[in-house]
Amino acid sequence: MTPFPTNSGESRPASDLIRVRDLTKTYAGGDPSRPALDRVSIDIPRRHFVSLIGPSGCGKSTLLRVIAGLEGYDSGEATVFGTSPKAMCANKAVGLVPQTPALLPWKNVRRNIALPQKVNRRAGRGGEDPDDLLRMVGLGELGHRYPHELSGGQQQRVAIARAFGMRPEVLLMDEPFSALDEFTRESLQLQLLAMWERMATTVVFVTHSVREAVTLSDEIVVMSARPGRIHEVLPVDLPRPRDTALVNSPRMHAMEDRVRASLESAWQAGAAPDDLVAL
Amino acid sequence: MTTQTPARTVPAPSRPAPPARRPRRRGNRSPFHPATWTPAVAVLLLLGAAWTAVAAEHPYILPELGEVGTALVTSPLVFLENAWRTLRIALLGALIGAGSAFVLALVMSEIPVVRRALMPFAVVLNVTPVVALAPPLVVAFGFGMTPKVVVTAIITFFPVLINVATGLRSVPPPVLHVFETLHASRLEVLLRLRIPSSLPYTLAALRVVLPLSIVGAVVAEFVTAGSSGGLGTVISNAASTARLDFVYSAIFCLAALGVLLLALVTAIEHRLLFWHESQRRASS
Numbered sequence: 365m366t367p368f369p370t371n372s373g374e375s376r377p378a379s380d381l382i383r384v385r386d387l388t389k390t391y392a393g394g395d396p397s398r399p400a401l402d403r404v405s406i407d408i409p410r411r412h413f414v415s416l417i418g419p420s421g422c423g424k425s426t427l428l429r430v431i432a433g434l435e436g437y438d439s440g441e442a443t444v445f446g447t448s449p450k451a452m453c454a455n456k457a458v459g460l461v462p463q464t465p466a467l468l469p470w471k472n473v474r475r476n477i478a479l480p481q482k483v484n485r486r487a488g489r490g491g492e493d494p495d496d497l498l499r500m501v502g503l504g505e506l507g508h509r510y511p512h513e514l515s516g517g518q519q520q521r522v523a524i525a526r527a528f529g530m531r532p533e534v535l536l537m538d539e540p541f542s543a544l545d546e547f548t549r550e551s552l553q554l555q556l557l558a559m560w561e562r563m564a565t566t567v568v569f570v571t572h573s574v575r576e577a578v579t580l581s582d583e584i585v586v587m588s589a590r591p592g593r594i595h596e597v598l599p600v601d602l603p604r605p606r607d608t609a610l611v612n613s614p615r616m617h618a619m620e621d622r623v624r625a626s627l628e629s630a631w632q633a634g635a636a637p638d639d640l641v642a643l
Numbered sequence: 644m645t646t647q648t649p650a651r652t653v654p655a656p657s658r659p660a661p662p663a664r665r666p667r668r669r670g671n672r673s674p675f676h677p678a679t680w681t682p683a684v685a686v687l688l689l690l691g692a693a694w695t696a697v698a699a700e701h702p703y704i705l706p707e708l709g710e711v712g713t714a715l716v717t718s719p720l721v722f723l724e725n726a727w728r729t730l731r732i733a734l735l736g737a738l739i740g741a742g743s744a745f746v747l748a749l750v751m752s753e754i755p756v757v758r759r760a761l762m763p764f765a766v767v768l769n770v771t772p773v774v775a776l777a778p779p780l781v782v783a784f785g786f787g788m789t790p791k792v793v794v795t796a797i798i799t800f801f802p803v804l805i806n807v808a809t810g811l812r813s814v815p816p817p818v819l820h821v822f823e824t825l826h827a828s829r830l831e832v833l834l835r836l837r838i839p840s841s842l843p844y845t846l847a848a849l850r851v852v853l854p855l856s857i858v859g860a861v862v863a864e865f866v867t868a869g870s871s872g873g874l875g876t877v878i879s880n881a882a883s884t885a886r887l888d889f890v891y892s893a894i895f896c897l898a899a900l901g902v903l904l905l906a907l908v909t910a911i912e913h914r915l916l917f918w919h920e921s922q923r924r925a926s927s
């Protein structure tokens with residue numbers, strides 16, 4: 365393993381990268397000898413689709429929150445396209461899709477999607493038309509519904525539409541499809557790819573699914589746990605646009621096997637979780 | 644012709660099928676279905692019979708139900724007027740108490756120091772029977788409307804304060820994160836997120852506190868009895884002259900007021916909380 369596992373972005377200027385350098389983060393009350401993130405370094409080039417994958421507790425969500433400016437850290441640095449994550453947020457250039465849809469239950473779908481335009485108007489960022497966004501995620505008819513009248517997958521699509529609404533420069537997604545059945549998941553993945561290609565944003569995508577990571581990404585960042593480290597960065601050299609045929613092709617499966625092997629060695633590299641007991 | 648042949652070959656059912664009686668789910672029944680109201684009516688009749696038996700035996704414990712009805716019917720204005728006075732005090736006190744509690748809860752949620760300074764006292768005072776303040780408040784504020792309103796305001800204050808303070812903090816972290824990545828101002832988070840999230844808690848507090856406000860008003864009226872109106876005064880005056888029919892008529896009026904206020908809160912909840920789990924069952 366290279367001491368400095370980065371991807372194709374090494375030659376690019378910082379203004380074109382999400383750049384994390386030697387970042388260490390220990391949660392208050394956490395074990396200082398096993399930080400949630402341990403000297404994590406990564407470069408994510410603009411317009412790339414990058415997935416974070418790794419065993420539970422390896423710090424994927426933490427890293428995502430650091431990039432979103434939601435979480436402080438002990439040492440190192442994190443910059444997004446040359447500025448701080450907070451400055452990106454102030455400019456409404458960051459879209460976040462948390463693991464739960466996080467919709468406002470008292471607003472209907474349309475108003476939920478329009479929320480980013482209502483908040484922090486000073487940033488003066490024009491957004492997409494909510495109805496266009498709804499059509500893009502295939503919910504054109506459901507704008508007047510309330511979140512509790514939607515299925516889980518529909519709610520997740522609303523959250524994605526909301527995040528795309530400001531045409532963010534960075535889109536951060538934390539296991540957005542983890543609660544969906546395989547077929548809904550696949551169709552949403554292709555929908556997401558189409559939107560990403562159209563809007564040309566940079567996506568950091570947390571997932572537990574190898575298949576999902578391979579389907580979506582330009583690079584897959586494999587992490588290991590306790591302490592949270594970057595184990596390996598695997599480029600996915602599959603053509604785009606990706607469609608159902610490609611998703612089921614042998615090349616795809618070969619890539620999946622590579623990721624799975626890397627994940628396994630990452631699992632062995634990290635200490636086993638304290639709460640797992642051999643039966 | 645030919646179309647009739649198949650009909651003949653089909654064996655006619657020997658007798659008409661019994662009307663499909665779909666087993667209704669418990670709780671889904673309409674309120675007008677006999678099975679819904681029969682048990683309550685049965686208990687009501689039983690209570691009426693017990694009341695009548697006791698009243699016949701011990702007229703100084705309970706008045707005849709007929710007498711109570713007569714009292715209500717012959718002098719409706721007395722009860723209406725005094726019920727209105729009590730209700731006015733209860734609502735005014737609740738408005739002041741709940742309103743100021745809401746504002747203080749907002750301040751506490753925005754300024755943690757204030758929260759840490761005041762919350763312990765709020766918790767203690769919330770479990771203190773503050774009605775007991777009625778007599779000293781009468782001494783302090785005289786016999787007018789002021790002490791009564793103050794008592795009801797104090798009674799309603801603490802439950803609302805504690806519930807709203809909890810509600811304002813009940814925002815799920817992921818939603819807060821979305822607001823944070825949008826760089827929403829504190830005011831925007833408060834107005835668009837925290838206050839709406841706290842509504843279920845606020846209304847739950849009102850559900851408790853509005854009926855309580857009547858308790859406050861009546862107790863205050865007991866203390867100032869003789870000098871002012873209200874159902875509390877009616878009760879204490881009638882009790883001292885052994886007019887039990889008036890006492891119980893006034894109590895029925897108080898019960899009616901309580902039910903009225905509860906219905907009001909329920910209607911508001913239905914309106915404002917259509918999106919909340921608490922309303923899901925009722926609406927479906």
Ligand SMILES: Nc1ncnc2c1ncn2[C@@H]1O[C@H](COP(=O)(O)OP(=O)(O)OP(=O)(O)O)[C@@H](O)[C@H]1O
Pocket residue numbers: 391392393394400418419420421422423424425426427592
């Ligand atoms: N708020 C917190 N306070 C203390 N420790 C935390 C907190 N959040 C996360 N951790 C710890 O930090 C480590 C990384 O957590 P994180 O949520 O980033 O993992 P993850 O990779 O997203 O896991 P999963 O795949 O299960 O979602 C874990 O060991 C977790 O216990």
Ligand SMILES: [Mg+2]
Pocket residue numbers: 424425426538
């Ligand atoms: Mg996570």
